[in-house]
Amino acid sequence: MSESAFTVADIGGTTLRIARYGTGTDAVTDIRRTPTEGMDRHPGASVPDLQARVVEQLTELAGRAVERHRSSALALAFAGPVTADGRVTAAPTIWGGRGEPLPLRLMLEERLGLPVVVVNDLTAAVWRYVATEGRQPFCLITVSSGIGSKVYRAGEVLLDSEGHGGELGHWTCDRSPQAPRCDCGGRGHLGGIASGRGMRAAARRAALADPAGYARSHLAQGSPDPERLDNRTLVAAIRAGDAFATAVLRGGLVHLASAITSVFTSIGVRRYVLMGGFALAVGARYVELLTEEMQRLGCFGLSAEEIRGMVVLGEPDDDHGLIGAGRLLVARSTARQAVTAR
Template identity: 60%
Template sequence: MTTVSVPTPTTGAPRRYVVADLGGTTLRIGGTAEGTDRVEAVRRMATEGLDRHRGLSTQDLQDRVVEQLTRELEAYLAGPEGAGASAVGVSFAGPMTKDGTVLAGPTLWGGPAAPLPITDILNRRLAVPVVVANDITAAAWRYASAEPDPFCLITISSGIGHKVFRKGEVLIADSGHGGEIGHWRVDPRADAVLCECGGRGHLGGIASGRGVLAAARRAAAADPEGFSRSALATSAHRSPDGITNEDLARAVRADDAFATRVLRDCLLPLAMAVNCVFTAIGVRRYLFIGGFALAVGPRFISLLGDELSRLGCFGLGEEEIRAMLALGAADDDHCLLGMARMLAEMLPAAAGSGGEV
C-alpha cells in the first residue's frame, strides 16, 4: 500500500475551474474560483447509468456514462459559466489506478466492464487539462485542512466508499485498491443480498441508500401489518414498491418505529466496518457524507452510535465511541469543492496526465 500526499493549497492569482461529480444517481457540474468555498452555476442531471437503464449491458452503460460526462463538460466549457476555465476536475464514483484508469463502476454500470482510461479520454476531448480522482479522495480535500487528527471519510449514498487520511496522506495502492469498504463482504451466506457489482453480502448492498431502500421494501412486503402502521405506508400509497429514500429519511427523522428498525438492522454491518477500521489502525474520527446519511441527519449518527456502542470498541468507553462519529457539511458540494482544491495544488504536475491522487 502506498500513500499519496494531501498538500496545503498554494496561494496566487485566482484561477477558474470547472468541476464535476459523477455519482451513481446524479451528475453535477459547476464553476468555481481558486481559493473560494463555493460552487456556482451548478447543473444537475440524472446519470445515464444503471439507475436509469437497468436493462442494458454493463458495457453499454459504461459507454452511455462516458458519453454523457464528455458531452456535458464540453457544453459547460462552451457556455458562459465555463468561460475562462483553466482546468477541469472530475470526481468519479469508482476505484482508479494511479494513471487514471477506472477499474469498476458498480453504482454506475454494475458488474465487470472494460477498464476505462477516463483521464486520457477526457484530455483528448476537452480543450483544457483534466484531473480525475476517486470521489472520496476528492471529497477529503474539503476536510483535510480542518481535521488535525487522522480521520476516515465515509460516504453513504448510492453506494458506500471510504478513505483513511493520516498526517496529510491518503492510504491507497497505485493499482487502485483501497477505499472501497462498501465491497467488504459482511454477510457470507450464499443467498446474501446482491451488490450492484455482482457480489453478494457486500456492505454497500446492505447499508447504502439503495441498500436500505431495498431492505425497507422487503420488510414492508414481509410484514404488511407493521408496514400499515408506519408513516411509510401513507407516503408510499400502501405499496412497498412506492417507498422512496426521501420517505425513509423523513420517517426515521420522525422516529417512526418501522423505518427506524429497518435502518438499525442495516447499520449494524456499518458499525462493524467502523469497528474493524478502528481496531486495525486506531483511527478515532469518522466523518459521514453522502445523500442518504445527510438526509437522515443527526439521527443517522445517533443510531449508528447505538450499534457501535453495543459492539464496543476495544479500550474505549461509550462516550468515547460516540464522540468518534460526526456528519460532514450538510450540502452536496463535498466532491466539487474538494476537486477545486486538488486542482489548485496538483495541476502544475498533473496537467495533461491526470490520474488518481
Template identity: 60%
Template sequence: MPTAMTTADPAHTVVDVGGTTLRVGTYTPATGELSRVRRMPVDGMARDPEAPVPVLQERVVEQIVREVTRHTAGPPPGPVGVAFAGPISADGLVLAAPTVWGRRGDPLPLARLLTERLGTPVAVVNDLTAAAWRYAASEPEPFCLLTVSSGIGNKVFRDGDVLLDPAGHGGELGHWVCDLSPDAPLCDCGGRGHLGAVASGRGVLAAARRAAAADPDGFARSRLAELSGGPVENPALAKALAEGDAFATRVLRGALAPLAQAIGAVFASVGVCRYIVVGGFALAVGERYRRLLVAELVRQGCFGLTPERIDAMVTLGASDDDHGLIGAGRLLTARHPARTEGGAR
C-alpha cells in the same frame, strides 16, 4: 495540502459523475467558492440499461467533454478535476463502474481520454476520494469519510492525502462481505452479502419492505405506513426514521450492526478516531442516524474508547451534494498550486 493562493489564481472546472447525476461547476481557489453548478442525468445505464458497456463508456466520455466545453464556452482554460463513481488507479484508469455502466467491461483510461479530447490536464479520482479533500482543510487530524447513500464507500485521509494503493485499491468498505448466507442481498457489483447491499439506503429500504411483508399488522400501525400510503420508498423511510418510528428504527438497527462492525475494524486496525458521515440516505435521516450508529458502536465497543469518546468521534458532514465538486477543486489546487506574488509555491 493546499498552499496559499492569490486573487489572481485561475478558477478550476470540476465535474462529479455519479450513477444517476452528472454535475459540473467552477471552483475558485482564492475564495474556496463553488459556483455555476449545473446538474443533468448521466448518459449511463440509468438511462439505457440495455446498452452494451462499451457504448455506455463512450457516451459518458462524450457527455463529460460536451458539458465541460459548454461550461467553459470553449476549451477549458486550465486543468479539469473529475470525481467519478468507481475505483480509480493513480493514473486515472477507471477499473469498474457498476452504477454507471454495469458490472462488466474493460477498464477505461478516462484521464487520458479526457486529456486528449479537452486539450488540458485532467485529474480523475474516485468520487469519495475527491470528497475527502473537501474536509481535509478543516480536519486537523486523520479522518475517515463514510458515505451512506445508494451504496456505501469510505476513504481515510492521513498525512496530507487519501490512503490508497496506486492501483486504486482501498476505501471500499461497501464491498466487504458481511453476510455469508447463500441468499444474502445482491450488490450492484454482482457479489452477495456486501455491506453496501445490506446497510446502504437501498439495502435498508429492501429490509424495510421485507419487514413490512413479514409483519403486515405491525407495519400497518407504524408511522412508516402512514407516510408511505403504498409501497415503501426511501423518502418516507428517511422521514419515519427521523421522527423516531419504532418499526423503521428496528429495521435500521439491523443494518447498522454490520456497519458499526466495519467502522470498529477500521478504528482497531488503523487508529483513526474521526468519522464523518455523508450520503443522501444518512443525511436525510440526519442526527437520529448518527445517534443510532453511535449507540451500536457503543454496544459493540471500540477498544480503549469510552462511550463519550465514541460519541465525539462520529459527526455528520455538510447536507448538500457538492462534496465531489468542492473536493475536486481542492485536490486540483493542491496538485497545481499557482505561484504567489513572491514566487513561492
C-alpha cells in the same frame, strides 16, 4: 483582473454535477446537475454501452462548462475505484458489472484538449475536509446510492497505485446464500445492505415479512404499497421516530458499525465524517443510532464516552466532490510549482 478557474465535476450513480471552482474564492459556482446516463436511466443496457453513454455525456457537458468557465483544467470525482493514472476499474452504481478498465483521464484529455485529473469521488471529497479536520487522521464515509470510504492520514489519502483502498462498501458482511446483491454483482456487501438503495430494499422485504407491522407504520401512510416505497418516505419515517422504519435502519447500521470498529481496531483512526444523500437526509438521528451500535460492539481500548464523539456529519449539501476536486487541483498545482522552482 478575474480569478483563475477550474471546471470540476462529480459523477455518481444518480446525478452528474458540474461547476466552476474559483481558485481565489475557494468556492463553487455555476453548479449544474443532470441525471447520469448510467444504469438508472438505461436499465438492462450492457456495460460497454453504458460506458460509452457516460463518456459522451461527460465530454459534451464538461466541454461546454470548460468554455463557460475559461478553465485551465478539469477535475472529475468518479464513483468507483480509480488508478493513479486515471483509469476507472469499476463503477458499480453507474454501469454495474466491472467491464474493461476505462482510461477515462486520457479519453477526456484527448476530447477536451486540456489537463484532466480523475480521482475516486471520496478521494476528492476528502480534500474538502482536510482543512477543517486539521492534522488528525480521519475517515470519510458516504452513504448514498452505495457506500464508499477513504482514510486521510499523514497528508495523503491511503490508496495504492491501482486505486485499492477505502472500499468498505464492498466488504462482505453477510455470507448467507440469500444475502442481498450489491450493484457490483456480489452478495452480502455492505453497500448492498446499508446504503440508501440497500435500506429501501430492506424496508420492502420487512414489509412483506410483516405486513401488519408495515400497515401500522408511518411508511404505509406515505406508501401503502411497499413495492413503491421510496427513500424520501423511509427517511421521513425514521426522522419521525417510527419504530418499524427505525428497526430496518438498525439492521443495516449494525454492519456499518462493525466496519467502522474494524477500521479503528486495525489502524487507530478515531474520527469518522459521514456524507452522502441518505445519511445526511436522516441527519443527527443517523449518527445517534450508528453510535449506539458502535457502543454495543465496542472499540477496543475506548470507553463508551470516547466512542460517542467518533462520528460526525459532514456539510449539509452535495458539493463535497466539487469543492474537494477544486482544492485537490490547487494542491497539485502548488506542489508542481514548488518542484519547478527548486
